[in-house]
Structure formats: C-alpha cells, structure tokens
Amino acid sequence: MTPAAALPTVLVTRPQPQADDWVARLQALGAPAQALPLMRIVRREGFDAAVRAAWSDLARHRLVMFVSPNAVLAFFAGRPEGAAWPAQTLAGATGPGTIAALRAQGVEARSIAAPPEDAASFDAESLWRHALAGLDWSGQLVLIVRGEDGRDWLAATLRQAGARVDCLAAYARAEPAWTAAECAALAAVGRDPAAHVWLFSSSQCIAHLLAAPLEAGATSALRRVPALATHPRIAETARAAGFAAVVPVRPDPLEVRQALDPSQEPQA
Structure with missing residues (x-):
C-alpha cells in the first residue's frame, strides 16, 4: 500500500462539525486529511x-x-x-x-x-x-x-x-470568516499544490474559495490543486472555475481514499 505520507492531504471543505468527522474517517483509512471549511452554517x-x-x-x-x-x-x-x-x-x-x-x-x-x-x-x-x-x-x-x-x-x-x-x-x-489562520492555511496550500487535493461537496464552497481575500496570484495556485467532487454538478462548477484536474467521487470516505491511489486497497 502507498504510505500515507506519500499521498496528498485531502482538504475537507465541508462546514463544521462535518469537516472534522470526515477528517477522522479519512485518517482511519490511512489518508492524510485536513479540515479547511469553506462554508459556515x-x-x-x-x-x-x-x-x-x-x-x-x-x-x-x-x-x-x-x-x-x-x-x-x-x-x-x-x-x-x-x-x-x-x-x-x-x-x-x-x-x-x-x-x-x-x-x-x-x-x-x-x-x-x-x-x-x-x-x-x-x-x-x-x-x-x-x-x-x-x-x-x-x-x-x-x-x-x-x-x-x-x-x-x-x-x-x-x-x-x-x-x-x-x-x-x-x-x-455563509462564507468563512477569513481569519488570519484561515488565510494562512490557504496560502500554505497554494505554495505546494501537488501535496494537496480538494474535496468539494458544494459548489458554493468553490465560489467562496475563489472569493477569498488572498494576495494576487494566490487563487491561481489554488486552482492547480487537484479536486475531488462529490456530485457531477459540483465537478462541472469546478471545471468551469478553472480547476485543471477534477475527479467525481461518491460522498463516501472509502471511495475518496481509493481515488487518491486507485491501484491500492485502503487500510482496514
């Protein structure tokens, strides 16, 4: 199996508390994951x-x-x-x-x-x-x-x-509050797009991401991060927004884990 360290970190964009729940479930399957909510309820x-x-x-x-x-x-x-x-x-x-x-x-x-x-x-x-x-x-x-x-x-x-x-x-x-910590987390993702993958479960999260108050050019870097989309409509939105690599997946942590490394079975 591909070691977890070799897999990209899944950026879970769901609102809380669902984001933390997804992170825990992905990590239990051997996938690195980070909560980065792009929507507030x-x-x-x-x-x-x-x-x-x-x-x-x-x-x-x-x-x-x-x-x-x-x-x-x-x-x-x-x-x-x-x-x-x-x-x-x-x-x-x-x-x-x-x-x-x-x-x-x-x-x-x-x-x-x-x-x-x-x-x-x-x-x-x-x-x-x-x-x-x-x-x-x-x-x-x-x-x-x-x-x-x-x-x-x-x-x-x-x-x-x-x-x-x-x-x-x-x-x-609502969009995130865009605290200094949230903006710093986005900036860190943009500095290393290949080490991350978006998990989009809402088209509105994509809109909030592209409207984030970041420095010039930062949004382009975030579009280079591959994206997993949990519905065809969300995948269409991501492609239209300029995300180069978009893969539809069902909203299931196991399928998300398999999408990171399709040649391998996930951890039990």
Missing part, C-alpha cells in the same frame, strides 16, 4: 418558533425531507422534550451523512427514505427514483427542511404528484 433568526410549530404538526406529514446533516441538527435541536419521530412520517435523506445524522437522533432505519448505499448518485433525483416515486402523494403533506435557499426540483416534483409542500429554512450558508 448560520442559524436563521426566527427558526426556533418555526421548528416548534413543525414538531407540533409532524404526525400529519407523510414526509419531512432533510437536505443535509445541518438541516437535521437544526431541526432536532428544537425537538420538544420527550417527542418521538412519528412512525407514519418518513424522514427523507439524499445521502449517507444525512442518514447518519437522522439515526444519531433516534430515527429508526425503517422511517428513513433514501437512495440505497450502492446508488450511482446521492441527490434529490436519486431519492425520488429509488424511494419516493412509487408512493401515492395525492393530498399528502410534505415539509422540506433546508438552507435559506436551495434547489426546488424535489418540491416541484412532489407538487406535480399531488403533494402539499412547504419549505422550512433552517440556516443560511
């Missing part, structure tokens, strides 16, 4: 009252869809004491991270609607195709817990199928 004003109202009406919903682990954390932070997830309400998730967040909150696996582990992609289209399309949505209530903005594809698809869909904005996505 900011709780929205007024969300607490909205989530309390949603919990009081939860059992009437056929589906509550969570777009990310952060949506799960925000929603369950407002759970009334002693409240359990209603057995007849599905908890929707597009990928493994959100599934894990729901399970950590006590939602049973049988209540979670999600693409299978071996799905070709983890997104709203895959969730619909694998878990939701075969259900009767006529007159059913659906709540989508998401960021301040987001894709409307699933909401539109469910409405076309007859569901009554509401969206609840749990948080806003």
Whole structure:
C-alpha cells in the first residue's frame, strides 16, 4: 500500500462539525486529511418558533425531507422534550451523512427514505427514483427542511404528484470568516499544490474559495490543486472555475481514499 505520507492531504471543505468527522474517517483509512471549511452554517433568526410549530404538526406529514446533516441538527435541536419521530412520517435523506445524522437522533432505519448505499448518485433525483416515486402523494403533506435557499426540483416534483409542500429554512450558508489562520492555511496550500487535493461537496464552497481575500496570484495556485467532487454538478462548477484536474467521487470516505491511489486497497 502507498504510505500515507506519500499521498496528498485531502482538504475537507465541508462546514463544521462535518469537516472534522470526515477528517477522522479519512485518517482511519490511512489518508492524510485536513479540515479547511469553506462554508459556515448560520442559524436563521426566527427558526426556533418555526421548528416548534413543525414538531407540533409532524404526525400529519407523510414526509419531512432533510437536505443535509445541518438541516437535521437544526431541526432536532428544537425537538420538544420527550417527542418521538412519528412512525407514519418518513424522514427523507439524499445521502449517507444525512442518514447518519437522522439515526444519531433516534430515527429508526425503517422511517428513513433514501437512495440505497450502492446508488450511482446521492441527490434529490436519486431519492425520488429509488424511494419516493412509487408512493401515492395525492393530498399528502410534505415539509422540506433546508438552507435559506436551495434547489426546488424535489418540491416541484412532489407538487406535480399531488403533494402539499412547504419549505422550512433552517440556516443560511455563509462564507468563512477569513481569519488570519484561515488565510494562512490557504496560502500554505497554494505554495505546494501537488501535496494537496480538494474535496468539494458544494459548489458554493468553490465560489467562496475563489472569493477569498488572498494576495494576487494566490487563487491561481489554488486552482492547480487537484479536486475531488462529490456530485457531477459540483465537478462541472469546478471545471468551469478553472480547476485543471477534477475527479467525481461518491460522498463516501472509502471511495475518496481509493481515488487518491486507485491501484491500492485502503487500510482496514
């Protein structure tokens, strides 16, 4: 196996606390990794009252869809004491991270609607195709817990199928604070592009990176760092932004580890 020291350091750009979790999982697989979040999650004003109202009406919903682990954390932070997830309400998730967040909150696996582990992609289209399309949505209530903005594809698809869909904005996505330490970390990456690889899980993280307050020429160096992208749309964004080497991967630490050295098996 290629020694970990010979592998590039994976720069995990997810917001915290997911970034630290990914770093730990990658390191356990023998991959050097560093948290370099390119997005902050900011709780929205007024969300607490909205989530309390949603919990009081939860059992009437056929589906509550969570777009990310952060949506799960925000929603369950407002759970009334002693409240359990209603057995007849599905908890929707597009990928493994959100599934894990729901399970950590006590939602049973049988209540979670999600693409299978071996799905070709983890997104709203895959969730619909694998878990939701075969259900009767006529007159059913659906709540989508998401960021301040987001894709409307699933909401539109469910409405076309007859569901009554509401969206609840749990948080806003903000750029990093760009502290001196964060800017120094980016500058260090730019000085040695070949020793690093980006792991992009959001197109917005790419935009934040390119808008970082760095010295002239520094952004060009950061574009020379190879990039792994967890969705084809993110890969397209990275290529359009000028990243020369972009490889799509599924959002799975094992696949990320294998992408660093495809000829070798990762550590057990």
